[in-house]
Amino acid sequence: FLLTLGRRIYDTVTRPALPPGPRPLPIIGNLLQLPKANNHLVFAEWSKSYGDIMSMTLLGKTFIILNSRRAVFDVLERSAAVSAGRPQLVMANELVGFGKLPTLTSDMSLHRKYRRMYARALSGTASQRYWTNQTREMRRTVLQLLEENGDPIPAVKQGVGCIISEVVYGHRLSSPDDEFLVKAREVLVIFERVIRPGAFLVDTFPWLKYIPEWFPGAGFKRRAREWRATSDRLRQDHLDKVKRDMSAGTAHPSYVTNLLSQTEKSERMDVAEVEELVKWSAGTLYGAGSDTTVVTIQNFLVALLQFPKAQERAREEVDRVVGRERMPDIQDRERMPYCQAMVQEILRWRPAVPLGIPHAMLQDELYCGYLLPAGATVIPNIWSLTHDPHLYPNPDQYRPERFLFEDGTKTIDGGREAFGFGRRICAGSHLAESSIFAFITTLIWAANVTGAAGFDGNVDYETGAVNRPKEIPCDIRPRSEQVIEMLRGSVLE
Numbered sequence: 001f002l003l004t005l006g007r008r009i010y011d012t013v014t015r016p017a018l019p020p021g022p023r024p025l026p027i028i029g030n031l032l033q034l035p036k037a038n039n040h041l042v043f044a045e046w047s048k049s050y051g052d053i054m055s056m057t058l059l060g061k062t063f064i065i066l067n068s069r070r071a072v073f074d075v076l077e078r079s080a081a082v083s084a085g086r087p088q089l090v091m092a093n094e095l096v097g098f099g100k101l102p103t104l105t106s107d108m109s110l111h112r113k114y115r116r117m118y119a120r121a122l123s124g125t126a127s128q129r130y131w132t133n134q135t136r137e138m139r140r141t142v143l144q145l146l147e148e149n150g151d152p153i154p155a156v157k158q159g160v161g162c163i164i165s166e167v168v169y170g171h172r173l174s175s176p177d178d179e180f181l182v183k184a185r186e187v188l189v190i191f192e193r194v195i196r197p198g199a200f201l202v203d204t205f206p207w208l209k210y211i212p213e214w215f216p217g218a219g220f221k222r223r224a225r226e227w228r229a230t231s232d233r234l235r236q237d238h239l240d241k242v243k244r245d246m247s248a249g250t251a252h253p254s255y256v257t258n259l260l261s262q263t264e265k266s267e268r269m270d271v272a273e274v275e276e277l278v279k280w281s282a283g284t285l286y287g288a289g290s291d292t293t294v295v296t297i298q299n300f301l302v303a304l305l306q307f308p309k310a311q312e313r314a315r316e317e318v319d320r321v322v323g324r325e326r327m328p329d330i331q332d333r334e335r336m337p338y339c340q341a342m343v344q345e346i347l348r349w350r351p352a353v354p355l356g357i358p359h360a361m362l363q364d365e366l367y368c369g370y371l372l373p374a375g376a377t378v379i380p381n382i383w384s385l386t387h388d389p390h391l392y393p394n395p396d397q398y399r400p401e402r403f404l405f406e407d408g409t410k411t412i413d414g415g416r417e418a419f420g421f422g423r424r425i426c427a428g429s430h431l432a433e434s435s436i437f438a439f440i441t442t443l444i445w446a447a448n449v450t451g452a453a454g455f456d457g458n459v460d461y462e463t464g465a466v467n468r469p470k471e472i473p474c475d476i477r478p479r480s481e482q483v484i485e486m487l488r489g490s491v492l493e
């Protein structure tokens with residue numbers, strides 16, 4: 001016993017220190033210092049005192065916050081093999097069963113299988129097969145904005161939802177109340193509730209998961225069972241529907257049909273295992289890809305209002321390259337460097353998820369003499385990186401030209417910190433970028449966007465994991481009568 005105790009004391013004394021951070025209180029740690037909103041800005045401020053790698057503790061859990069490109073690169077890219085886990089959330093992962101989702105799993109061999117599927121169906125080349133659908137739906141969205149000229153948010157949500165449901169399941173939404181969308185949103189609401197830090201006591205005291213459902217105060221276990229059933233049913237129903245359509249020969253090509261038909265052709269693959277992987281990997285795409293893309297497009301509208309010169313320059317490019325006789329499409333990307341730079345700059349200026357999705361350390365790691373302990377949650381402050389004035393001078397300005405070569409002929413790579421890092425980097429970035437490009441070019445080609453009457457340049461944001469404008473006071477007018485006719489014609493094709 002004395003030997004074990006001695007060893008413990010020795011280990012504690014000689015254990016390297018955690019990165020610096022605000023002084024924690026006993027038991028609750030830094031709970032009281034945790035900001036209520038805009039954590040990315042507060043963490044960026046703290047990093048001026050503590051450096052670009054900091055730590056905090058909350059109720060016994062360690063959080064590592066990375067505030068510079070160097071720190072993010074070293075920890076999440078160079079040491080990706082040990083920093084690619086996800087935090088263990090008892091309510092979300094174990095009780096509701098979301099731990100098998102590609103976004104949340106820490107089973108790295110399962111994660112590798114999912115990522116192979118994403119690489120096959122969502123890579124830059126593979127995702128070109130979705131361009132026709134993306135172009136059509138973004139044209140429909142712009143048409144709706146022009147016809148309604150009211151709050152643009154519902155139309156953008158509807159357009160992005162259409163793209164994802166068709167890309168993933170080949171399902172064309174019939175209306176804003178389409179059952180697919182309603183159910184997918186229902187599961188997304190569950191997802192967002194259960195991953196919110198501190199929302200369930202069982203995440204802080206994991207032993208609570210063993211108390212029986214009938215026990216007073218165990219309502220969370222009953223809810224978890226119901227939520228698990230709802231989300232399991234949704235994933236299974238969607239998969240079954242595509243399989244039925246494939247058998248009947250009526251399925252539209254999609255992520256799911258593509259992967260299932262490859263399996264049918266290959267004798268080496270275990271069909272049941274592949275179906276399971278396809279079901280889970282498809283089931284995460286609506287949640288991961290809808291809000292992020294919607295918010296980026298919303299922010300683009302805000303940028304047009306606050307930086308009108310960018311709209312003028314983009315219009316000049318669109319009119320020169322596309323003209324007025326046809327509409328822009330995604331194939332034009334190479335010839336439209338300024339519009340492509342607009343995509344990169346919006347991702348940089350307002351990264352949709354300013355603190356990324358947390359990673360978790362899979363084992364102890366030393367970095368700059370500090371200990372990054374196994375199990376610690378690692379938060380990349382994407383906002384700090386994309387607003388670093390050394391990398392991006394005047395970072396608060398929306399200036400697409402920062403991504404252009406001096407002669408303006410080509411786009412410089414960059415701004416993609418918004419998609420995260422290492423083995424967890426966003427699996428849908430190609431899809432996202434082409435949807436945003438399709439939206440931007442169609443809008444610029446078709447419309448003139450200005451602030452609504454009384455707009456004073458300010459836009460309020462609702463802060464959270466995703467920061468979204470509360471309202472976009474804009475006035476969207478067609479550039480000509482002919483524009484509406486052409487858009488109408490093309491979405492009916």
Ligand code: HEM
Pocket residue numbers: 102103104164284285286288289290292293296351352353356357358359418419420421422423424425426427428429431432
């Ligand atoms: C502008 C739009 C988008 C942004 C800004 C964005 C951003 C992100 C970020 C920050 C992560 C976490 C990366 C990390 O952990 O380091 C992520 C993960 C992910 N994204 Fe996206 N995303 C977008 C659109 C999409 C779309 C359209 C899809 C697919 C339909 C998608 C699918 C995923 C998936 C599956 C993951 C989980 C990757 C993993 O854990 O291995 N995303 N995304």
